[in-house]
Amino acid sequence: MEFYDLAIAYKWIYDRELTELIEKMFQKNGLKTFIIGVHNLNEIIEKVKNDELSFTAILDRASDEDESFVELAKLITKKNTYIINEYEKIETAIDKAKMHIKLEKENFPLPFTIIAPKYEITPKLSISKRNMQKLKIPFVIKPAYYSGGGDGVVTDATTMQEIEHSRKINYDDRYLIQKKIYPKNINGRRVWLRVFWFFNEVFPVWWSDETHIYEEISDEETLSQNLIKMKDYTTKLAEITGLDYFSSEFTLDEKDNLFLIDYVNDQCDLRMKSVHHDGVPDNIVVKFVEKMFEKVNSLKS
Known part of the structure; x- marks a missing residue:
């Protein structure tokens, strides 16, 4: 053999x-x-x-x-x-609806969310006036399962018709209808981070949800209280999912409230920055290989 x-x-x-x-x-x-x-x-x-x-x-x-x-x-x-990244564990971890329910119970900082049932089971969806006021306009629509790489995500929805249209596209999937979080801006940079979990260690990096460009975090920045919280939440995510590696997205709003935006991305894009302008910093990719x-x-x- x-x-x-x-x-x-x-x-x-x-x-x-x-x-x-x-x-x-x-x-x-x-x-x-x-x-x-x-x-x-x-x-x-x-x-x-x-x-x-x-x-x-x-x-x-x-x-x-x-x-x-x-x-x-x-x-x-x-x-x-x-x-x-065991297959059965992935199935649960990448289902945003299942994960939202789990993380809510664990008091993760999540945007206000309404989980819409599958269109094939419940075609007619009604959202109360109170919940619409909590969502505010515009809001975000995300497929629970079929949304790798942002596929099917609507970031500036304003009407029930848009929700209905999205639900019809993936009629066998649940949808997350979420309050849109506006990131704080510091020195011209949106406070948005992608945090990687590689086996038993956390690696945070700056990442723009608009340009998809990565920047490394300085030693000073790693000591910030909010970054420590992000690392703690990522470690907790690893415990909940049991995955060996994944990435998550966090942001801070204008009032310095921390939010977990993208829960678990199991197949991380690990193209290197030295080759691709929107790639991951090379030393982070090297860390992934070292930890593996x-x-x-x-x-x-």
Whole structure:
């Protein structure tokens, strides 16, 4: 039987840089890696099925966007392989409606939200005058499940007709109707952050929800009280979801109220800033690989 420490399954062309970095850093430190792509997928499925090939762990960044990888994902769950971001845990974590209910019970700082049922079950939705006053206009409409990368999100909705239109698009999904939060502006910068969780550590970075540009956080800024709170909430999110890695979005409004805006993004975009103007700072991507190496290496002992 062939054996490797880490298998990396990917489909997105921009994951190639991440994959090359993982291979370089893992192999330099004595761990064996194996790449799974469209080019060898069928062969790998057969080998895994026949116990001719095995892995200590797998980083699957393919099956969520290409159904042809799902058979491999199902096979791997039956093997003695550690799945980075276990599939069942992802299913719950990326459902914004389920997560909102959980996080509300845990007193997370969330925008006022109305969870609209699936259109296929409840076509007619009514929102009380009191709740509309809490929402204010404009408000935000988000699919609970089908909203990766901001897909289907309406950030400046003003009417019930827009809610109805959105619900019809993904008629089998619940929707979050949320109060729009306006970020505080300090020295020309909107106070909006993306906070990464990599295995057992938190890595916050400045991120613009408008331009999608990242900036690193200074040592001074890391000591701020609100940033400490963001780190604490992210750690709590990791405990609740059980995920190995993800990112979340936080902001501060004009009154310095902290809000968790985007709860869990499981397939982080890890393109590097040195290659892409809207990429993640390189040292953060390196940290992801380092923390993953520590995890995989610990599984061998």
